[in-house]
Amino acid sequence: MLALIIRRVIQSVVVMLTVALIAFTLFRFVGDPIAQMVGQDTSLQDRERLRQELGLNDPIMVQFGNFVVNTVQGNFGISFRIGRPVNELIMERMPATLELSLIAALFALLVGIPMGVYTGLYPEKWLSKLFLTVSLMGISLPTFLIGILLILLFGVILGWLPTFGRGAVDQFGWWSSGLFNADGIRAILMPAFTLGMFQLTLIMRLVRSEMLEVLRTDYIKFARARGLSNRAVHFGHALKNTLVPVITITGLQLGSIIAFAIITETVFQWPGMGLLFIQAVDFVDIPIMATYLILIAAFFVIINLIVDLLYFAVDPRLRVERAVGGH
Amino acid sequence: MRLKTFVAAGALAAVAAAMPAQGKELKFAFQGSLSSLDPYALNETFTLGFLGNVYEGLVRRGADLAIEPALATKWEVVEPTRWRFHLRKGVKFHNGNAFNADDVVFSANRVRADGSDLKTRIAADVKVEKVDDYTVDFVTTKPNPIIFVEWATWSIMDKEWAEANNAVAPQSVTAGDANFATRNTNGTGPFMVTAHEADVKTTAVVNPNWWDNGAKEHNVSKVTFTPIGSDATRVAALLSGQVDMAYPVPTQDHPRVNDNGGTAMLVGPELRTIFLGMDQHRDELLYSNIKGKNPFKDKRVREAFYRAINVDAIKKVVMRGLSTPSALMVAPAPGINGGDTPSNPAFSRLGYDVNKSKQLLADAGYGDGFEVGMDCPNNRYVNDEAICTAVVSMLAKVGVKVNLNAQPKAKYFAKVLAPKLDTSFYLLGWTPGSFDSWNVLSNLHGCYNKDTGNGKFNLGRYCNPEVDALTDKVLTETDAGKRGGMIKEAWTKTLGDIAYIPLHQQAVAWGVSDKVVVKQRADNQFAWRHVTVK
Numbered sequence: 001m002l003a004l005i006i007r008r009v010i011q012s013v014v015v016m017l018t019v020a021l022i023a024f025t026l027f028r029f030v031g032d033p034i035a036q037m038v039g040q041d042t043s044l045q046d047r048e049r050l051r052q053e054l055g056l057n058d059p060i061m062v063q064f065g066n067f068v069v070n071t072v073q074g075n076f077g078i079s080f081r082i083g084r085p086v087n088e089l090i091m092e093r094m095p096a097t098l099e100l101s102l103i104a105a106l107f108a109l110l111v112g113i114p115m116g117v118y119t120g121l122y123p124e125k126w127l128s129k130l131f132l133t134v135s136l137m138g139i140s141l142p143t144f145l146i147g148i149l150l151i152l153l154f155g156v157i158l159g160w161l162p163t164f165g166r167g168a169v170d171q172f173g174w175w176s177s178g179l180f181n182a183d184g185i186r187a188i189l190m191p192a193f194t195l196g197m198f199q200l201t202l203i204m205r206l207v208r209s210e211m212l213e214v215l216r217t218d219y220i221k222f223a224r225a226r227g228l229s230n231r232a233v234h235f236g237h238a239l240k241n242t243l244v245p246v247i248t249i250t251g252l253q254l255g256s257i258i259a260f261a262i263i264t265e266t267v268f269q270w271p272g273m274g275l276l277f278i279q280a281v282d283f284v285d286i287p288i289m290a291t292y293l294i295l296i297a298a299f300f301v302i303i304n305l306i307v308d309l310l311y312f313a314v315d316p317r318l319r320v321e322r323a324v325g326g327h
Numbered sequence: 328m329r330l331k332t333f334v335a336a337g338a339l340a341a342v343a344a345a346m347p348a349q350g351k352e353l354k355f356a357f358q359g360s361l362s363s364l365d366p367y368a369l370n371e372t373f374t375l376g377f378l379g380n381v382y383e384g385l386v387r388r389g390a391d392l393a394i395e396p397a398l399a400t401k402w403e404v405v406e407p408t409r410w411r412f413h414l415r416k417g418v419k420f421h422n423g424n425a426f427n428a429d430d431v432v433f434s435a436n437r438v439r440a441d442g443s444d445l446k447t448r449i450a451a452d453v454k455v456e457k458v459d460d461y462t463v464d465f466v467t468t469k470p471n472p473i474i475f476v477e478w479a480t481w482s483i484m485d486k487e488w489a490e491a492n493n494a495v496a497p498q499s500v501t502a503g504d505a506n507f508a509t510r511n512t513n514g515t516g517p518f519m520v521t522a523h524e525a526d527v528k529t530t531a532v533v534n535p536n537w538w539d540n541g542a543k544e545h546n547v548s549k550v551t552f553t554p555i556g557s558d559a560t561r562v563a564a565l566l567s568g569q570v571d572m573a574y575p576v577p578t579q580d581h582p583r584v585n586d587n588g589g590t591a592m593l594v595g596p597e598l599r600t601i602f603l604g605m606d607q608h609r610d611e612l613l614y615s616n617i618k619g620k621n622p623f624k625d626k627r628v629r630e631a632f633y634r635a636i637n638v639d640a641i642k643k644v645v646m647r648g649l650s651t652p653s654a655l656m657v658a659p660a661p662g663i664n665g666g667d668t669p670s671n672p673a674f675s676r677l678g679y680d681v682n683k684s685k686q687l688l689a690d691a692g693y694g695d696g697f698e699v700g701m702d703c704p705n706n707r708y709v710n711d712e713a714i715c716t717a718v719v720s721m722l723a724k725v726g727v728k729v730n731l732n733a734q735p736k737a738k739y740f741a742k743v744l745a746p747k748l749d750t751s752f753y754l755l756g757w758t759p760g761s762f763d764s765w766n767v768l769s770n771l772h773g774c775y776n777k778d779t780g781n782g783k784f785n786l787g788r789y790c791n792p793e794v795d796a797l798t799d800k801v802l803t804e805t806d807a808g809k810r811g812g813m814i815k816e817a818w819t820k821t822l823g824d825i826a827y828i829p830l831h832q833q834a835v836a837w838g839v840s841d842k843v844v845v846k847q848r849a850d851n852q853f854a855w856r857h858v859t860v861k
Contacts, residue, residue, distance in 0.1 A: 031737030035744055039370020040770075041447040041760055043780045044745050082362045082525045083498045084505040092524070148559050156567045163563045164555055165528070269555045271527040279360065279526060279556065282706075284737045 005305065012301035017068070019297040023290055024064040032056075033080050033284035054080070067290055077287030081280065086287045090273060090295065095175045096166055097265070097272030101257045103179075103188055104196035109250060112200040116207025117239060123212065131204065138201035143260075147194040147267035154190060162187050164269035195264040199253050206249055210242035244315055251307035255300040350533075350548025351860035353843060355572040355853070356561050360526045360554035365508040366482035367443040367497045370760070375480040376852030377552070381531065382482030382514030385412055385431070386475055390846035390857050392660070392762065394476070398426065398483055398515065407470040407805065414461040418538045420485045421512070421519045428457040433486035442497035447760075448481040449474075472805045476664070476761045488513045517543065517856045518550060528553055545856050565590055565838045571860070572845060574837040574853070578647045578710065584838045593837040596651045598658040598849050599758040601708055603636075603718065603828040605629060605751070608775070608788030612751040614700025614730065622693060623751075623787070629825040630677065631687035635725045636718055637679045638830055645713045649834035652676065655818060657759060657767045658832050660849050665764030665801075665814035673815065674822060676829075684725045696726025702753040703731060704739040709833040715754055746777065748786055756833070757784065758850065764814045768798040772821050789826040 033056070034047050051057055055066060070077060076086040115135075119128040138146075155163035167187030169176040178184025214220065215238055223233045262274035269275070273292060280288035359373055366378045379387075387397035399412040418426040435455040438445050449455070453474075454466040465474060489495050492507035499506075512520045517539070518531040531550045537543070553570065555561040562580045565573040566587050576584055581592045605623040606612055612621050622628045638652040653659070654674040659667035667673055688694060703715035712733040719729040729752070734742070743750040759766035773782035774790035781795070782788070797817040804810040821827075835851045846857035 029738075031735065031739075032741030033737070035740035036737060037369075038444050039760075040757075040784065041370055042444055043446070044777060044783050045780070046446070048746070078505070083365075083368065083509050084525070088505075089525075148563075151560065151563045155569075156563050159567055162569060163567055164560050164569070165553060266557055267560060269553070269557065269560055271524070275526065275556075282735070282737065 004308065008301065008305045008308075012298065012305075015301055016294050016297045019293050020067065020071075020290060021064055023293045024060055024067065027284070027286050027289065028060060030281065030289075031284045033286065036283050037080055071291075071294070076291045079280075079288050080285045081283045081288075082285075086291045089276060089288065090291060091174060092176075093271060093273045093276050095177060096270060097258060097261050097274060099177065099179060100188060100191055100195060100264070100270060100272060101254065101261055103192040104257055104261075105199065105250070105254050107192055107196040108199035108203055108253075112203030113207055113246070115200075116204040117211060117234070119204065120208040120211025120215070121234060123208075135201040135204055138197040139205075143194055143198065143263045144267050146197055147190070147264060150190045150194060151267070161190055163190075166271060191264050191268040191270050194267070195257060195261055199250075199257060202253065203246065203250065206246055207239075207242055210245060211238060214238045214241050240314075244311065247310050247314060248307055251303050251310070255296075255303045258299055259296045351546050352549040352551065353547045353572070353855060353858055353860055354551045354553070354570045355574075356553045356555045356564055356570045357573070357853075358554070358556060358558075358561065358575055360556075361523070361529055361552070362525055363498065363509045364512050364520060364523055365494075365497055365506060366484065366514075367438050367445045368509070370444045370447075370480075372758070372851055376850075376854070377529075378482060378512070378514075379480060379516070379852060380518045380550075380855045381512050381516045381520055382484070383516045384478045384481045384483060385414075386478050388479045388848070388850075390848055390854065392663075392849060394479065397479075398431075402475065404805070405464070408467045410465040410467070410471075410474055411458070412463050412465070412475075414463065415538060416461055418515050419536055420488065420515055421534060422485070422488060424485050424487050424513075426483070426485070426515055427460045428463050429460075430483055430486050431455070431463045432457050433489065434481070434483045437484060437489070437495065437497065438481060440496050442499045444497075445481065448477050469803045470805050471803065472807070472810065473664070473761060473763050473765065476763055480760075482514060484508075485513050517545070518547075526554055539856075543856065545858050547855055547858050547860055550855055562838065565840065568840065571840040571843045572837060572853075574835075574851075575709070576836045576838040578649055578836070580838075581647070581649070581836065589841050590838055591841070593839050593845065593847050594649060594834050595847050595849060596658065596660065596832045597758070597835045597851055598660055598663060598762070598832070599708070599756045600653055600656055600658055600832055601650075601711075601714065601754065601756045601830045602656060603632070603830065604753050604755060604787040604789075605632070605828075606748075606787045607826075608790070612699065613749065614751040616698040617693075622691065622697060622699075625691045626825055627687045627691040628693065629828070631684040631691070631725065632722065632727070633677050633825055633828045634680045634684040634687070635727070636721050636828065636830070638676065639679070640721075641714055641717050642831060645710050645717050646831070646833070649709070649836065650831035651834075652831045653829045654822070656757070656771060656821070656827055656829050657764050658849070660832075663759070663762050663764075665811065665818075674818065681724055688725060688727070693726075696728065698728040698730065699752050700730045700732060700750075702739060702743050702750045703733040704736045704754070705733045707736040707739070708754075708756045709836075711754060714830065718754075743786055745775070745783055745786070748775075748788070750786060753786060754830075755784070755786065762850075764818070765798065765801050768794065768801065768814075768817055768821075772817075772826055773798060787827075789821075789824070791820060791824055791826075794820050 034051050055063055079086055079089055115131050119131050122128055151163045154161045166178045167183035168181050169178045169184055170180050178188055220238060223237050261272060262278055265272045265274040266278055277292045357373060361377050366382045383397045385399035386394050389395050398415050400415050402412045405411045432455050435449055438448050439451060452468050456464040458464055494506050494508040498509050510523060517534050517537045519534050520531045523529045529552045533548045555564055558577045561573050564570045584590050584592050607623050609621055611619060642650045642652055654676040655667055657663060657666040659669050659672060703712055705712040715731055715733055719731050722729050743753050757771060770784045772794055774795050775782040775785045775788040794817055797813055801810060801813050835847060837847055839845055842861050844859045
């Protein structure tokens, strides 16, 4: 177990360095930050001096090297656009993104798994067919369109929910939370639904197909032959055996939820890291772009590690093989 | 919805009963964000406009853009090279410090320090001398009749406050720590910032001790600003009543805002002129199939391009009526110095004439047309890419094949601006920050010189030494009548040369709720002191 973790940490460093290198080679194609950092009256000399000071004239490898050296020392640079240290900005925005992702993931799991079980057990019922049809929409409509339609319906026409922002937030140390007051909860409903919709569909369809598969296997027949109740068979035996792929997908999807919250955050003006990133791209704010990409890479690595560890917890076969020393 | 309204009304009544003296709140949204609260950090309309509600300059501009006294009560020329400004007495900064001449001298140094983006507010060679606590002299090397025209956006900062908080110099992009003034304010203006989270929200409250409270026009006690980047979301926030004012509103959404009960569009011509520029310098165009010569050096070709473009069609189809076709490179608006007067324009556009255009091209030796590459931003000006696409199809009718390269502004500006000037034919917009023709003549029409900075936005490097000489004289001429004549002469020359193809002034488009009354400024700054909330 410890060896696995150490191996993963080493891998993650390699992954993050690679991401940073790719990012830096791409930044060259994003444009020039100088034209946005200064007003139209700034002289050509001042522009050139600024470019020089920021190291934008250096070769890519030098810029990359400087970034790595600074990052290792915990210095992520200062945002070109906002003029504040990047780590401060990211820490301020992180709670918004994590809360949104968490609620979206919980929503996808808590609704998706029961729907998947139901459609797996009763594939012929009309409700199952309704679920499947609706889920097609979730998987085929782009996120921003779902978001805009929700805003139009619940925000503009019905006037029930706020159309942008996080609402009121409470501060717990450095963590700002919108989950402890009515205003914040109202504000998170639409973005979380929008972000979780695709994952919900995915989980539901996955659980359904796994359930259909598992219900055909021999040990389910034996379980029934032993006279176990439907409930015990469905949830104790069948559902448990569908969970390994569900955990994998959910874990990987959690990474994507965090990374792809960008679109949802843009549509709902949700003040998270994704919005910060997209504005950084517009502005060519290189310190923020670089830090964000590395952070997302770190998230993926950590989530993968947790998923691997969960396998051990859920799947006894893995533990047995390890104990025997089979490989 | 009805139930909701009923419940809300009930709740409101309960709140109103509990808190009788509830103030008037103004909530507004803008496309971009307020990055820094330092008034010298960025020379950009929104930032300057926002901070203009918090900080003040020696002068200010009214809703009609006319210059009014602010922190200075009057000013005079004591010698041709010495301006004297008499400061207002009894003014306090938000922290209670008194405003005096030391603050003006300090601000003059800070605005010219490295890291400031407003260095052009006061030329480096101007000496700022304190005469007494309420009198300051500005000594120039040459007479300067327009020294203060940009000072409405030169905010005066408190010397003691800046020194106490280690904010004597503006934020440096390379320093590791954020400057105190980036996140805190201490101005003399009608509003005080209470909280600021970049990209999320900025709130301000009314300044009860503002010097002009006696004559104040607004009734706002609290202001909440939210940046909303996505157009659809910003319009939705306005339509659903979550903000009282939102701008800019994209042209296609104007009917929705007007048809929605409770909101309406407020539209007026902006000072920004949108125009096309052509490379008139290189001996061979970078992007063309004509080798060995540059067609744009031939005035007939420039005129042919001019006459091939139908600005009225662009206004009708692309801009949905929301543009004012322009003959001049500077907006004919009140407050703008040296342009046309709207009621009596001195200049008119060359007529749209496809046949004449073809004839001119044939005369110049391009009867079969030619190919040229065009650069265009796609997220900078109102419908910028659509304008370029329209230009491409209009030029196709006279046989010129235009290869359009439309890109986001970050890439576009990196390509076309100095020092690269990597373009043959481009679209750009310009607002003279000083509201004076000299700015446009110098920046866009001056012969390009990398070292002096002359013509630094003259991307096509148009050059007419006579115009340059006139521009220099315009800068120092103190007699208003003579100066006006020189400006007019300069415009006549540049228009005769077809230095550029002016297209139009785009519109300022604000969506406003019925609950508030605002005054729109043609420079697109939003001054809260003109707002009344019902």
